[in-house]
Amino acid sequence: MEFRIPLGDWAEEAVAWITATLGGLFDVIRAIAAGIYDAVDVVLASPPFWVIIIIAVVLAFIARGWVFALGSAIGLLVIVGVDQWDNAMDTLALVLVASAIAILISIPLGILAARSDTASKIIKPILDFLQTMPAFVYLIPALILFRVGVVPGIVATIIFAMAPGVRLTELGIRGVDREVVEAGQAFGATPGRILRQIQLPLAMPSIMAGVNQVIMLSLSMVVIAGMVGAGGLGGEVVAALNRIDVGLGFEAGLSVVIIAIFLDRLSASLGGRKRRVRAASPSRASDDADSAADKAAASIVKTPH
Amino acid sequence: MSALPDPTGARGENVSGIDETRTVAVRAQNVYKVFGRKPKEAVRRLQAGESREQVASLGTAAVIDASFDVHQGEIFVVMGLSGSGKSTLIRMLNGLWDSTAGSVSVFGTEIVGISDAELREVRRTNVSMVFQHFALLPHRTVLDNAAYALEIQGVGAAERRERAQRIVERVGLKGWEDKLPGELSGGMQQRVGLARALAADTDILLMDEAFSALDPLIRREMQEQLIELQQELGKTIIFITHDLNEAMFLGDRIAVMRDGRIVQVGTPDDILTDPANDYVAQFVQDVDRARVLTASGVMEPVRSVVQVSAGPRGALRVMRDLQTSAVFVVGHGRKLVGVAFDRDVLQQVRSGENDLMKVVRNDPATVTADQHLSELFEYSADSSLPIAVVDDNARLIGVVPRVTLLAALANQPSNTSELPVVEPPVTVPVDLITQTLRDTGGPTDDELAASEGSK
Ligand SMILES: Nc1ncnc2c1ncn2[C@@H]1O[C@H](COP(=O)(O)OP(=O)(O)O)[C@@H](O)[C@H]1O
Ligand SMILES: [Mg+2]
Numbered sequence: 001m002e003f004r005i006p007l008g009d010w011a012e013e014a015v016a017w018i019t020a021t022l023g024g025l026f027d028v029i030r031a032i033a034a035g036i037y038d039a040v041d042v043v044l045a046s047p048p049f050w051v052i053i054i055i056a057v058v059l060a061f062i063a064r065g066w067v068f069a070l071g072s073a074i075g076l077l078v079i080v081g082v083d084q085w086d087n088a089m090d091t092l093a094l095v096l097v098a099s100a101i102a103i104l105i106s107i108p109l110g111i112l113a114a115r116s117d118t119a120s121k122i123i124k125p126i127l128d129f130l131q132t133m134p135a136f137v138y139l140i141p142a143l144i145l146f147r148v149g150v151v152p153g154i155v156a157t158i159i160f161a162m163a164p165g166v167r168l169t170e171l172g173i174r175g176v177d178r179e180v181v182e183a184g185q186a187f188g189a190t191p192g193r194i195l196r197q198i199q200l201p202l203a204m205p206s207i208m209a210g211v212n213q214v215i216m217l218s219l220s221m222v223v224i225a226g227m228v229g230a231g232g233l234g235g236e237v238v239a240a241l242n243r244i245d246v247g248l249g250f251e252a253g254l255s256v257v258i259i260a261i262f263l264d265r266l267s268a269s270l271g272g273r274k275r276r277v278r279a280a281s282p283s284r285a286s287d288d289a290d291s292a293a294d295k296a297a298a299s300i301v302k303t304p305h
Numbered sequence: 306m307s308a309l310p311d312p313t314g315a316r317g318e319n320v321s322g323i324d325e326t327r328t329v330a331v332r333a334q335n336v337y338k339v340f341g342r343k344p345k346e347a348v349r350r351l352q353a354g355e356s357r358e359q360v361a362s363l364g365t366a367a368v369i370d371a372s373f374d375v376h377q378g379e380i381f382v383v384m385g386l387s388g389s390g391k392s393t394l395i396r397m398l399n400g401l402w403d404s405t406a407g408s409v410s411v412f413g414t415e416i417v418g419i420s421d422a423e424l425r426e427v428r429r430t431n432v433s434m435v436f437q438h439f440a441l442l443p444h445r446t447v448l449d450n451a452a453y454a455l456e457i458q459g460v461g462a463a464e465r466r467e468r469a470q471r472i473v474e475r476v477g478l479k480g481w482e483d484k485l486p487g488e489l490s491g492g493m494q495q496r497v498g499l500a501r502a503l504a505a506d507t508d509i510l511l512m513d514e515a516f517s518a519l520d521p522l523i524r525r526e527m528q529e530q531l532i533e534l535q536q537e538l539g540k541t542i543i544f545i546t547h548d549l550n551e552a553m554f555l556g557d558r559i560a561v562m563r564d565g566r567i568v569q570v571g572t573p574d575d576i577l578t579d580p581a582n583d584y585v586a587q588f589v590q591d592v593d594r595a596r597v598l599t600a601s602g603v604m605e606p607v608r609s610v611v612q613v614s615a616g617p618r619g620a621l622r623v624m625r626d627l628q629t630s631a632v633f634v635v636g637h638g639r640k641l642v643g644v645a646f647d648r649d650v651l652q653q654v655r656s657g658e659n660d661l662m663k664v665v666r667n668d669p670a671t672v673t674a675d676q677h678l679s680e681l682f683e684y685s686a687d688s689s690l691p692i693a694v695v696d697d698n699a700r701l702i703g704v705v706p707r708v709t710l711l712a713a714l715a716n717q718p719s720n721t722s723e724l725p726v727v728e729p730p731v732t733v734p735v736d737l738i739t740q741t742l743r744d745t746g747g748p749t750d751d752e753l754a755a756s757e758g759s760k
Contacts, residue, residue, distance in 0.1 A: 179438050179439075179440035180440045180442065180443075182436070183441075185401055185428075186401060186428060186434040187434075187454040188425040188454075190425065198442060202443070
């Protein structure tokens with residue numbers, strides 16, 4: 001093979017250069033990410049399992065009603081039953097931290113892409129690249145930069161899971177009825193106000209779909225992150241793979257599925273719920289809402305429409 | 306308010322020259338808008354006399370050399386076919402879109418080239434807008450939508466609710482304040498759009514095809530209400546439409562646009578009687594209102610109408626309450642079945658017959674919504690009944706009484722009066738009908754009859 005583009009060498013050099021010059025920065029990032037993860041993990045893993053289950057069931061009930069609450073209770077008890085509870089909580093902490101950070105990055109990026117065609121043109125190919133690159137590949141530089149542990153897992157997860165958050169935010173905002181945005185402009189609203197009062201509320205279903213996808217992708221990536229020492233259910237799956245332990249693999253895998261379904265249904269109902277709450281309490285100042293409703297009913301009967 | 310000019314008084318004035326005695330609300334001078342790769346270049350070549358087609362390679366010339374004054378307190382209509390540049394033009398009047406060349410001023414303030422912040426200030430204080438598809442905030446109530454402009458202006462919560470409430474009531478939406486826009490019909494949503502613009506309390510109102518998405522009857526109602534509001538509040542209204550009926554009905558002056566150019570500005574009469582060129586002449590066809598106006602443009606709501614299932618007694622009650630001698634009979638889905646006359650129905654009631662179909666005559670004069678008035682004459686000549694207007698599914702959607710037909714041709718809006726026009730006049734005394742209904746038993750209470758009478 002006489003002709004070869006040394007792309008790999010360049011990537012290696014780039015990572016080496018980054019490590020050498022920005023090593024200190026990465027140590028700081030590592031410390032912060034590890035700190036956040038530890039805090040969340042303590043909250044999830046230190047109380048007895050039934051406390052967490054009760055909280056989860058209450059959330060499930062509020063979000064979707066008793067069927068989902070019952071299903072969640074059974075599912076979570078199964079995790080306890082196969083002795084994967086602690087691992088599941090580690091994984092959950094990892095997912096929550098990674099997807100929260102991914103969402104915090106991706107929504108502003110999506111807003112930027114929606115407002116500027118130039119930004120959109122730059123961001124789109126990057127997202128395509130990030131999304132199609134095999135997930136494992138992120139682990140390599142992440143490992144070098146952040147060393148073995150949960151942090152490379154979190155970082156790789158954020159990069160891997162971010163794309164749909166950006167895309168769906170951009171899509172949602174660009175999809176807002178142009179006339180409604182024009183109405184905001186025509187009455188003299190500032191761009192910031194139009195974003196807050198018109199674009200974001202109307203794009204909310206799409207943004208929430210993005211949030212849901214970010215969470216689901218995070219979960220799938222977190223399992224892979226188990227391979228670089230992030231532990232949790234991913235670590236169990238890797239261990240099972242190494243030992244060809246079908247039983248352990250099944251139990252850990254099932255636990256992942258249960259958590260996935262729980263998070264999916266919960267986050268999917270988030271968007272819908274928020275909107276309903278908004279619709280139900282349209283005017284903070286109306287303490288005489290009942291009498292107003294009566295009036296409305298009365299005049300509906302009267303008006304010959 | 307009393308100093309404000311009467312819009313009808315504006316008609317027949319000298320409109321070609323600039324009238325120095327009236328305040329100019331909006332002035333456009335040599336305004337161009339080109340979309341595309343090289344807009345400035347395109348404008349230079351247009352200014353040098355090239356045509357729209359010749360510069361097509363550089364971009365779409367949406368507005369070419371538009372100049373006009375809109376006076377305070379008038380309704381200025383911009384009319385033209387779809388794609389003629391109306392929306393583009395109106396969006397340059399409040400700076401939503403930048404003009405490629407030319408000058409636009411609002412009450413003397415130049416708005417081309419000013420900063421975004423200054424432009425927002427002009428919009429807050431001087432110019433508000435009503436949109437074709439309403440453009441309401443779907444997650445906010447009617448009242449909060451109406452108060453939106455005030456919120457942007459920084460008016461306090463209590464005051465803006467109070468002011469919005471007044472306007473909401475003024476446009477006829479009392480009782481609907483806490484509904485979401487999605488719960489309202491199109492006509493009502495546009496009332497909210499109108500309320501939002503009126504609440505902003507700006508002098509100038511831009512309306513881009515504001516009524517084009519509405520049903521003909523609702524549209525007519527909104528047009529009448531707009532004129533009423535304009536006379537009451539003295540707003541300057543710039544109204545865009547592709548509909549000649551609407552332009553003629555609303556406009557104190559009309560600008561006709563074609564392919565980006567304003568080809569004529571004048572009163573409706575000017576446009577009808579003295580078209581500037583062949584295009585306008587063709588647009589207003591033969592200067593004949595009978596051919597310009599359509600049935601849906603002049604029709605009125607049907608009052609004298611009854612369901613077949615209401616039977617002879619129901620029909621008789623409707624006729625009594627409206628004091629008319631005939632009633633339209635409709636079947637399922639408001640499909641027109643025919644017409645029944647008071648003498649026949651009275652006979653039926655007396656003889657205890659209860660199948661209304663037996664006396665229904667199924668030959669009332671019927672036209673479709675888009676037929677021109679000229680085609681309505683033959684029907685009107687040989688019948689005292691109003692002409693029934695039906696849609697494509699044979700549903701009764703309106704009537705054209707003869708007085709309305711004549712009034713429309715004479716350019717007198719007949720239905721601005723309060724009294725309903727119901728034809729033909731009664732032939733059997735009301736007392737006799739009431740007596741008959743009572744004698745033959747059954748419910749005669751007036752509330753029932755009234756509720757049926759007003760459909
Ligand atoms: N944003 C735009 N980009 C490019 N061309 C446009 C844009 N908006 C309008 N046009 C073109 O400008 C012309 C006038 O459009 P418009 O002002 O919407 O007409 P109207 O409102 O009379 O139907 C049309 O040929 C249309 O295709
Ligand atoms: Mg248009």
